[in-house]
Amino acid sequence: MSAVTNKDHAELAEDFNRDENRVDWHDETLWWIRQKRDRIVHQIPDWELLRETASQIKHNVLSNMHSYLQQFEANALANGVHVHWALNAQEHNQIIRQLLKDKQITHMVKSKSMLTEECGLNEYLAEHGIEVIDSDLGERIVQLAKEPPSHIVLPCIHKKKEEIGDLFHMYLGTPSNVADPQILTEAARQHLREIFLTRRAALTGVNFAVAETGEFVVCTNEGNADMGAHLADIHIASMGIEKLIPERKHLGVFLRLLTRSATGQPITTYSSHFRKPRDGKEIHIVLVDNGRSEQLGRPDFRNSLKCIRCGACMNTCPVYRRSGGHSYHTAVAGPIGSILAPNLDMEKYADLPFASTLCGSCSNVCPVKIDIHDQLYKWRQVLVKKGYAPTAKKIGMQLMAATLSSPALYHTAGKAGRAALRYIPFAINNKLNPWYKHRDMPQAPKQSFRDWYLKNNS
Ligand code: SF4
Numbered sequence: 001m002s003a004v005t006n007k008d009h010a011e012l013a014e015d016f017n018r019d020e021n022r023v024d025w026h027d028e029t030l031w032w033i034r035q036k037r038d039r040i041v042h043q044i045p046d047w048e049l050l051r052e053t054a055s056q057i058k059h060n061v062l063s064n065m066h067s068y069l070q071q072f073e074a075n076a077l078a079n080g081v082h083v084h085w086a087l088n089a090q091e092h093n094q095i096i097r098q099l100l101k102d103k104q105i106t107h108m109v110k111s112k113s114m115l116t117e118e119c120g121l122n123e124y125l126a127e128h129g130i131e132v133i134d135s136d137l138g139e140r141i142v143q144l145a146k147e148p149p150s151h152i153v154l155p156c157i158h159k160k161k162e163e164i165g166d167l168f169h170m171y172l173g174t175p176s177n178v179a180d181p182q183i184l185t186e187a188a189r190q191h192l193r194e195i196f197l198t199r200r201a202a203l204t205g206v207n208f209a210v211a212e213t214g215e216f217v218v219c220t221n222e223g224n225a226d227m228g229a230h231l232a233d234i235h236i237a238s239m240g241i242e243k244l245i246p247e248r249k250h251l252g253v254f255l256r257l258l259t260r261s262a263t264g265q266p267i268t269t270y271s272s273h274f275r276k277p278r279d280g281k282e283i284h285i286v287l288v289d290n291g292r293s294e295q296l297g298r299p300d301f302r303n304s305l306k307c308i309r310c311g312a313c314m315n316t317c318p319v320y321r322r323s324g325g326h327s328y329h330t331a332v333a334g335p336i337g338s339i340l341a342p343n344l345d346m347e348k349y350a351d352l353p354f355a356s357t358l359c360g361s362c363s364n365v366c367p368v369k370i371d372i373h374d375q376l377y378k379w380r381q382v383l384v385k386k387g388y389a390p391t392a393k394k395i396g397m398q399l400m401a402a403t404l405s406s407p408a409l410y411h412t413a414g415k416a417g418r419a420a421l422r423y424i425p426f427a428i429n430n431k432l433n434p435w436y437k438h439r440d441m442p443q444a445p446k447q448s449f450r451d452w453y454l455k456n457n458s
Helices: 009-017 020-041 047-063 065-078 089-102 114-119 121-127 137-144 161-172 181-198 224-231 248-262 292-296 302-306 312-316 318-323 334-344 361-365 372-385 391-404 407-423 449-457
Strands: 082-086 107-110 131-134 201-204 208-210 215-220 234-240 270-274 282-288
Touching: 009 020, 009 318, 020 248, 020 312, 020 318, 047 065, 047 248, 047 302, 065 082, 065 282, 082 089, 089 114, 089 121, 089 201, 089 234, 089 282, 107 181, 114 121, 114 234, 121 131, 131 137, 137 161, 137 181, 161 181, 181 224, 201 224, 208 248, 215 224, 215 234, 215 248, 224 270, 292 302, 292 334, 302 334, 302 372, 312 318, 312 334, 312 361, 334 361, 334 372, 361 372, 391 407
Parallel strands: 082 282, 107 131, 107 201, 201 234, 234 282
Antiparallel strands: 208 215, 215 270
């Protein structure tokens, strides 16, 4: 359920910013999670070594993707798992529809999978008469609200408990004005139990796929992936091809990094291994490219494929925390999403790499050491060169370049700017100036530094 909008990040952030209380609360909640992450990370003396190891393992995977994929496929097939390959989102969706059609299944339960968000699976299946119920609590809440997730780990972090109470009252029959999380969780549990018991097909994402054994691991805190997969006749796993790790022994590195970075927990509550189907059941895995090979071929951006989707870069990002996940209008929001999205469509997502202060906090927390802020900076250069920057920004930058490269022009522009601020401030301090919208313009100094220097040092 990706956000459909014509607005760019700045406009959507402006919408989110209208509710100041919500912005403060969103900011504080995510910062609280970031602090939890810091506390638990500091309990591990070898944290930096773990990060470096994970980064190197992923580096190896990216450099040998073809052979690890073949190894994974051969082992999965030998385990009795059906393997499908999808070049893009459309193929991914068609494969899943066909699998359900073959079994005459019209209802499916799904655990959290950002890849299916990226592919727009729920909408596609709905158009073809197949109902999908998301079983992760946060995902179910945003599904009821007919919204996309706003965070990859905490999909409804933008919603307050009172709003969730209203949704549950409307759709699940809870009493009105109930905002007690315990009561709401119990209502969701009863509702989902019925779903788990009656669905014949379950779809899960994949956190890690082990080339050595052909198995895959799904991490959840609610056990919903297990409930769905174990009770259904057919388990479909959607996996981006970058989720591979070479050997089972490498899991220890990633499982220790993942949840500490995500929510500050020592380990995910359920890390379930799926290797072979039980008698009479089927497991299908869909290996999805959808632009990943292209990103692999971009030397400056290939490291983004190391991402293990922990969300730490979002929790720490000052822009994300104050603009909300929906302002990124893409399935994966925040700093990493702003690197991945332009790979899929440069024109549509040209605004996203600019939605960053480039403070580097994202790179500092990333458990697999992705150079996130450097990549955002590099995307800006690519997008400007390709002509995807907004016209106003392009002209502004050209004027700035001309001014900064000519001492005479720079001097004259400085004088003109100081005079304008002093004598006709309304020419600058008006609502047409996007800079002024959120800031006070400075008092113009009486003279420039250059004039002061010439006067005092001649
Ligand atoms: S880029 Fe790094 S910090 Fe951000 S979600 Fe991916 S692994 Fe986590």
